[in-house]
Amino acid sequence: MSSASIVSIGNELLIGHTTDTNAAYICRRLLEIGIPVVSIYVAGDDTDQIVRALKRAAEDADIVIATGGLGPTDDDLTRQAFAQFLGVPLRTDSELLEKIRQFFTERKLQMPEKNAVQACVPSGANPLDNPIGTAPGILAEKEQKLLFALPGVPVEMKQMLENSVLPRLKHKQNGCFVVAKKVRCFGEGESAIAEKLGDLMNRRRNPLINSTVDSGIITLHIIAAEADKQKAQLMAQTDSDRLKSILGDFVFGVDDQTLPEVVGQELTRQKKTIAVAESCTGGLLAKFITDIPGASEYFTHGWITYSNKAKTEQLGVSSELLQKHGAVSEQAATALAVAAMQKARTDFAIAIIGIAGPSGATEQKPLGLVYISVSSYNSCQTRRFLFPYSRELVRLRAVLTALNMLRLKLRN
Amino acid sequence: MSSASIVSIGNELLIGHTTDTNAAYICRRLLEIGIPVVSIYVAGDDTDQIVRALKRAAEDADIVIATGGLGPTDDDLTRQAFAQFLGVPLRTDSELLEKIRQFFTERKLQMPEKNAVQACVPSGANPLDNPIGTAPGILAEKEQKLLFALPGVPVEMKQMLENSVLPRLKHKQNGCFVVAKKVRCFGEGESAIAEKLGDLMNRRRNPLINSTVDSGIITLHIIAAEADKQKAQLMAQTDSDRLKSILGDFVFGVDDQTLPEVVGQELTRQKKTIAVAESCTGGLLAKFITDIPGASEYFTHGWITYSNKAKTEQLGVSSELLQKHGAVSEQAATALAVAAMQKARTDFAIAIIGIAGPSGATEQKPLGLVYISVSSYNSCQTRRFLFPYSRELVRLRAVLTALNMLRLKLRN
Numbered sequence: 001m002s003s004a005s006i007v008s009i010g011n012e013l014l015i016g017h018t019t020d021t022n023a024a025y026i027c028r029r030l031l032e033i034g035i036p037v038v039s040i041y042v043a044g045d046d047t048d049q050i051v052r053a054l055k056r057a058a059e060d061a062d063i064v065i066a067t068g069g070l071g072p073t074d075d076d077l078t079r080q081a082f083a084q085f086l087g088v089p090l091r092t093d094s095e096l097l098e099k100i101r102q103f104f105t106e107r108k109l110q111m112p113e114k115n116a117v118q119a120c121v122p123s124g125a126n127p128l129d130n131p132i133g134t135a136p137g138i139l140a141e142k143e144q145k146l147l148f149a150l151p152g153v154p155v156e157m158k159q160m161l162e163n164s165v166l167p168r169l170k171h172k173q174n175g176c177f178v179v180a181k182k183v184r185c186f187g188e189g190e191s192a193i194a195e196k197l198g199d200l201m202n203r204r205r206n207p208l209i210n211s212t213v214d215s216g217i218i219t220l221h222i223i224a225a226e227a228d229k230q231k232a233q234l235m236a237q238t239d240s241d242r243l244k245s246i247l248g249d250f251v252f253g254v255d256d257q258t259l260p261e262v263v264g265q266e267l268t269r270q271k272k273t274i275a276v277a278e279s280c281t282g283g284l285l286a287k288f289i290t291d292i293p294g295a296s297e298y299f300t301h302g303w304i305t306y307s308n309k310a311k312t313e314q315l316g317v318s319s320e321l322l323q324k325h326g327a328v329s330e331q332a333a334t335a336l337a338v339a340a341m342q343k344a345r346t347d348f349a350i351a352i353i354g355i356a357g358p359s360g361a362t363e364q365k366p367l368g369l370v371y372i373s374v375s376s377y378n379s380c381q382t383r384r385f386l387f388p389y390s391r392e393l394v395r396l397r398a399v400l401t402a403l404n405m406l407r408l409k410l411r412n
Numbered sequence: 413m414s415s416a417s418i419v420s421i422g423n424e425l426l427i428g429h430t431t432d433t434n435a436a437y438i439c440r441r442l443l444e445i446g447i448p449v450v451s452i453y454v455a456g457d458d459t460d461q462i463v464r465a466l467k468r469a470a471e472d473a474d475i476v477i478a479t480g481g482l483g484p485t486d487d488d489l490t491r492q493a494f495a496q497f498l499g500v501p502l503r504t505d506s507e508l509l510e511k512i513r514q515f516f517t518e519r520k521l522q523m524p525e526k527n528a529v530q531a532c533v534p535s536g537a538n539p540l541d542n543p544i545g546t547a548p549g550i551l552a553e554k555e556q557k558l559l560f561a562l563p564g565v566p567v568e569m570k571q572m573l574e575n576s577v578l579p580r581l582k583h584k585q586n587g588c589f590v591v592a593k594k595v596r597c598f599g600e601g602e603s604a605i606a607e608k609l610g611d612l613m614n615r616r617r618n619p620l621i622n623s624t625v626d627s628g629i630i631t632l633h634i635i636a637a638e639a640d641k642q643k644a645q646l647m648a649q650t651d652s653d654r655l656k657s658i659l660g661d662f663v664f665g666v667d668d669q670t671l672p673e674v675v676g677q678e679l680t681r682q683k684k685t686i687a688v689a690e691s692c693t694g695g696l697l698a699k700f701i702t703d704i705p706g707a708s709e710y711f712t713h714g715w716i717t718y719s720n721k722a723k724t725e726q727l728g729v730s731s732e733l734l735q736k737h738g739a740v741s742e743q744a745a746t747a748l749a750v751a752a753m754q755k756a757r758t759d760f761a762i763a764i765i766g767i768a769g770p771s772g773a774t775e776q777k778p779l780g781l782v783y784i785s786v787s788s789y790n791s792c793q794t795r796r797f798l799f800p801y802s803r804e805l806v807r808l809r810a811v812l813t814a815l816n817m818l819r820l821k822l823r824n
Contacts, residue, residue: 012624014449015592016439017631019431023454027428037426039461042435042452045622049451056468073606074615075622112603153625155801180427191484191524191546203486210457210487212424213565219429276716282702283695286716290694293770293803301722304688304698304714306707310756314713344722358705389567391705 002169004030005057006040007050009068009078010152014044022067022150022157029161033170034177034229035063045069050081058145063169065161068152070135072114078149082138083122085147090120096127100134128164132156137164176225179232183220183243184257185250186404190218196246200239207239215396217259252407259403260288266410267298267348274406275301275344277315277336279327280354280370282306285399301344305336315339326365328353333371334382341375348376348409350402354385356394370398374405381405414581416442417469418452419462421480421490422564426456434479434562434569441573445582446589446641447475457481462493470557475581477573480564482547484526490561491550495534497559498552502532508539512546540576544568549576591644593634595655596669597662598816602630608658612651619651627808629671664819671815672700678822679710679760686818687713687756689727689748691739692766692782694718697811713756717748727751740765740777742785746794749785760821761787762814766797768806782810786817793817 006026012018020042027037039060043053050069057064069078083090097119104111118135121127128137128148133156138149148165150157185193190213194201197220201209207224222239226232244251253262267274276285276299286302289295305311308327312319317335325331333353341349354370361367368389373382383405387397418438424430432454439449451472455465462481469476481490495502509531516523530547533539540549540560545568550561560577562569597605602625606613609632613621619636634651638644656663665674679686688697688711698714701707717723720734729747737743745765753761766782773779780801785794795817799809 010624011620011622011635012631012633013436014439014452015443015633015635016436016441016449017594017633018624018626019433019436021431024425024428024431027426029428031427037428038456039465040426040452040454044450053451072603073623074613075620112607114603114606155805182429191526194485194526195524201486208423208487210423211485212422212430214430219424221424221427221429223423223427278695281699282707282711283690283698283714283716284702286695287693287699290696290716290718291804295694296718299694300719301726302695302714302716302718303726304695304702304716306702306714307712310713313755314715343725392703393567 002035002063003038003061004035004063004065005061006037007053007057007064007066008040008042009045009050009066011045011075013042013068022152022154025154025158026065026067026161029166030169031178031180033166035169036178045075045077047077047081047084050078051085054081054085054147058142058147062145064145064147065165066147066149067157070118070137070149070151072112072118072134079117079120079122079138082125082140082147082149086122086125086140086142088123088125091123092119093121093127094119096121096136103134128160130156130160131163132159139164139168176227177229177232179224179229179236181222181236181240182255183222183240183247183251184253185218185220185247186216186252186259186400188218188247188250193218193220193247193250197243200242207235209239209243215393216400249408249411252404259400259407260292263403263407263410264289264292264295264298266407268294270410272347272410273298273300273344274348274350275299275340275346276349277303277305277340277351279305279311279336279352280356281352281395281399284395285350285352285402288399288403300346301340303340311336315343328355328365328369328371330371330382330384333373334375334380337373337375337382338380348374348406350374350406352398352402354394354398356391358391368394370394372398372402372405374402374409376409381409414447414475415450415473416447416475416477417473418449419465419469419476419478420452420454421457421462421478423457423487425454425480434564434566437566437570438477438479438573441578442581443590443592445578447581448590457487457489459489459493459496462490463497466493466497466559470554470559474557476557476559477577478559478561479569482530482549482561482563484524484530484546491529491532491534494537494550494552494559494561498534498537498554500535500537503535505531505533505539508533508548511548515546540572542568542572543575544571551576551580588637588639589641589644591636591641591648593648593652594667595632595634595652595659595663596665597630597632597659598628598664598671598812600630600659600662605630605632605659605662609655612654619647621651627805628812661820661823664816671812671819672704675815675819675822676701676704676707676710678819680706682822684759684822685710685712685756686760686762687711687752687758688761689715689717689752689763691717691723691748691764692768693764693807693811696807697762697764697814700811700815712758713752715752723748727755738777740767740781740783742783742794742796745783745785746787746792749787749794750792753787759788760818762818764810764814766806766810768803770803780806782806784810784814784817786814786821788821793821
């Protein structure tokens, strides 16, 4: 059975400037065609380090995919490391050089001389076309192992992976098929969910079920492995249905569905519209809603009433109310939600008010105190939450909780 | 000289569900106390895989930091792998068990039986306190190598790193001191910047200067290594100043400064205020502005005028104008910016209008077309951009470009 190992290259990964999102993306795409990734190595911009990582990766798996280090600057050493690992010299590919020159000409720019190095490939290896950037990739073979080098810029890496890598790997999916499905939950803790699932999470079970947590979202990963692809798919699907029936309303979606996506689909299906009024989340809720293509079907108006004056001027919340109960109060949240719904003439509105920190807390109103109000034509539900986290996480958790409240409301 | 290697544990990392943000964080914090990370390994939830990664990490460096796999569920195997790597059995620590029980009691919950396993530590190793979660860490020693296991939940990992790991490593910074500085630029391409810097980016130079790109932001990493700490700091500082003088207005900040932070500081310093009106970016600009603690000093009002009706109702943009020039037009962007500034009575306003895709494009108005308008009491600058990227990147690039326009305006 084929498997893959990833080598992510760049000092920026080892000094912690950049998070390695490329590796996660490649893992996902390979798994979708039945090739599991068994290890990931991160190496710095140093030929020896890269060669060592390539060696270890080739020990682990028969497909090695490296990303990064193909740029035009002197710290880009993947070409050299590939040549050294393969035991061959680098050669300049004149056709490639012409293409790179053309890339600049088309943009009415002169090619910086630095970019010429990008036309070098290890002798005997093949360049991989980069339709949107100047860094071509590399395809090489060594002792039956397939080695790819892709650019580190995510958008270029993704396009090359789709066009030049995945089509070459499809014939490799012999033996065992791996089918992965996810079931995504909100509103319950990880170990409480694990207890509900009991033996389903046994380590020797096939499908294997893992759980991960991220900002209150629990993802259950179902991984089925079988020689027969359809059987693997059926097993994963059966488990997915089973988890949904055990966990009920805690489940908001499957696979890569997000809360804004699920809520957006439901609003579209029910032909309903929504407006938002945000204080402490400062646009994050609207951002999540408009992340979804086609959000204009159901989202029309948003207000970011960050100051008290804005709450009064933009949505008519009386200054008496703000004075009496405070800007962070159940009353203010309710007033904002109702006003936003009326002013935008939508079916629903969500208001979020709170103390995201790090300053602004009092004894009565601690950091992380958030009021969320979801209003509709016949009801308005306002709830109080305490999210004892950092500013960033208070804001994120408040937005996810608000979307989940709307999801449950849309369900009834 | 001490160095570290990181082992990130979890199937979710190999199936691509989770991006490894923990490794990047640990790299940054270690570098700040002079300990470079030389390699990162990702292993799945499998005892053998974890043990193999621990072995390789211990070959590379004298400090090994593992994260993940300390949760209460059956797929959490880091405790077992540590015991196997150390060649010792696991024991239950009764004091730890009591603490975990207490964690639940304080929250008025019953401890799920699953959580009892978190009180196990390899014999001879020490538990590390987890003040905010139930997963204690592990500290072990083997053949002069220091080994740490931390939880995978980022907020718990960070706290344990600060409280229990970094204080133990401070005495390890003997030998060479590594000082890293960053200079951050916007508005020019990576290779054009590299050409401006010339020999400063030579690979054998100390400090070493690397560059990375992310959504149009070019970061130049200066890495100085010297036996004397002050000398290393001085070298890094000198280079930082030099880059700033060569690159001029392209430089918006240093180290971890972000565009919203720099713009916020300048607004605060000049005692100016700002409002925003967003269409295609749907709240992302306001979100970036309010990411910064204390943004309420300068940010008061925001409008998300996602529909044409909202543009007219919320900010009085005439339907004739929208009809004649279209909602995505220079005229509409200018009208929104001016109206937002007047309605909020701020010193500046930014409006963003565009076609983020994937649908909505026409022959005259292609995907990625964005108009950004920055208005002040005596001028209004509206610019047209074409960002040929995905919906997510069009939105991100539009927001960064808008903040950069405001930055340059604040400079004059």
